[in-house]
Amino acid sequence: MRSRSMSGTRDILVVVHGEGRGRDVPTGRVFMDRLRSTDPAFAARFRFHPTGSVRPSLSGVAVVLFWLGDPLEEKYPECYREAVAIADEARAMGIILLNSPESLCNTTKTRQAHIWERHRLPAARARSVRTPDELVATCRELGGACIVRSDLEHAQRDVMTVRTKAEIARAAQTCSYPAAVVQMFDIRGEYRLAGASPGDLFGRFHHKARAFVFGDSAMASHLFFSRHLVVGLSNSLFAREARPRRTLARRFGFRRGLFARMIHEDRAYFDNGLLYRKTLVEAVRALGLDFAAVDYSIRPDGSIVLWEANPYFYLPRGEESVLSDERGAVNRVNQSLDWMAGILREIADARKEQAA
Numbered sequence: 001m002r003s004r005s006m007s008g009t010r011d012i013l014v015v016v017h018g019e020g021r022g023r024d025v026p027t028g029r030v031f032m033d034r035l036r037s038t039d040p041a042f043a044a045r046f047r048f049h050p051t052g053s054v055r056p057s058l059s060g061v062a063v064v065l066f067w068l069g070d071p072l073e074e075k076y077p078e079c080y081r082e083a084v085a086i087a088d089e090a091r092a093m094g095i096i097l098l099n100s101p102e103s104l105c106n107t108t109k110t111r112q113a114h115i116w117e118r119h120r121l122p123a124a125r126a127r128s129v130r131t132p133d134e135l136v137a138t139c140r141e142l143g144g145a146c147i148v149r150s151d152l153e154h155a156q157r158d159v160m161t162v163r164t165k166a167e168i169a170r171a172a173q174t175c176s177y178p179a180a181v182v183q184m185f186d187i188r189g190e191y192r193l194a195g196a197s198p199g200d201l202f203g204r205f206h207h208k209a210r211a212f213v214f215g216d217s218a219m220a221s222h223l224f225f226s227r228h229l230v231v232g233l234s235n236s237l238f239a240r241e242a243r244p245r246r247t248l249a250r251r252f253g254f255r256r257g258l259f260a261r262m263i264h265e266d267r268a269y270f271d272n273g274l275l276y277r278k279t280l281v282e283a284v285r286a287l288g289l290d291f292a293a294v295d296y297s298i299r300p301d302g303s304i305v306l307w308e309a310n311p312y313f314y315l316p317r318g319e320e321s322v323l324s325d326e327r328g329a330v331n332r333v334n335q336s337l338d339w340m341a342g343i344l345r346e347i348a349d350a351r352k353e354q355a356a
């Protein structure tokens with residue numbers, strides 16, 4: 001006999017986008033594959049509900065976790081409405097929600113910025129603008145240098161950086177409205193002003209750090225450097241150095257120093273544990289979220305500036321990570337997945353005990 005009937009509420013219901021109803025981010029499959037190998041009994045307690053399918057029964061459910069694209073209401077209004085109905089029913093039954101549908105609406109660039117500003121968290125100011133005139137005035141208000149981008153899109157899509165009057169005027173004519181105007185920080189410049197040595201990657205390149213936050217805990221993920229202010233995997237030094245020509249050049253002794261330093265910084269970031277846990281945890285909590293991957297940068301004085309919280313984050317298998325061997329990615333990704341599973345298990349079992 002299955003133990004469910006004996007121990008009552010024990011399942012974890014994960015709400016995901018139904019076919020054709022949203023972008024699929026396969027982190028969940030990577031997570032489940034790992035969990036099936038490390039703790040099959042816990043893995044067996046997961047159920048999945050694709051939006052658009054028959055309304056799930058919540059009987060026997062301890063936790064409902066919403067694994068849906070964000071900002072949810074703006075991008076996927078039908079999934080949002082369905083998720084809210086499930087969340088309301090779950091709340092009435094005393095079931096724990098993780099990343100509630102309402103919290104998944106707080107990650108537009110401007111809403112996130114307002115929330116963090118209100119909580120006095122270190123982040124760029126941002127405004128939503130509807131006309132070219134408003135855009136020009138807002139860039140002036142935010143100090144001139146700004147990032148102009150879609151309020152809703154992630155993954156560095158439709159991003160313009162403007163510093164001069166001419167660039168602001170061009171952006172005002174070409175961007176689509178409404179647009180988000182974000183105050184620009186030059187963290188690399190701060191390192192240079194602080195007297196970074198020529199070999200210091202933080203003074204030579206732009207960087208962004210990523211950490212996972214789950215409740216009160218945080219865990220480092222990766223540290224990317226890039227020649228571009230808007231740092232992403234595709235423009236990172238990792239992606240560049242992983243190309244076959246660069247790999248070959250290193251075999252002949254070129255750029256080995258740079259490569260070694262960049263791997264060292266990324267590994268040290270992961271190994272040394274997080275110095276910024278409190279701010280990262282507060283940032284995610286302020287948005288009403290329970291877990292997210294947070295992008296941020298580290299300033300020369302040791303403080304941080306937050307870029308964004310991604311509740312619907314992509315985490316590939318370690319084997320598929322960029323420069324997997326050099327970065328020890330398999331072990332790192334597995335550690336991250338096990339850490340997430342451990343927290344989820346604690347939450348689900350606390351609920352189970354309460355119900356018993």
Ligand SMILES: Nc1ncnc2c1ncn2[C@@H]1O[C@H](COP(=O)(O)OP(=O)(O)O)[C@@H](O)[C@H]1O
Nearest residue numbers: 124154155156183184185208230231295307308
């Ligand atoms: N206000 C800002 N000033 C300077 N750089 C920024 C700012 N906001 C974001 N960035 C850079 O752009 C990258 C992408 O921005 P992010 O907010 O993470 O959006 P997304 O990844 O959804 O496109 C960040 O990793 C960071 O390198």
Ligand SMILES: [Mg+2]
Nearest residue numbers: 155295307308
């Ligand atoms: Mg990002």
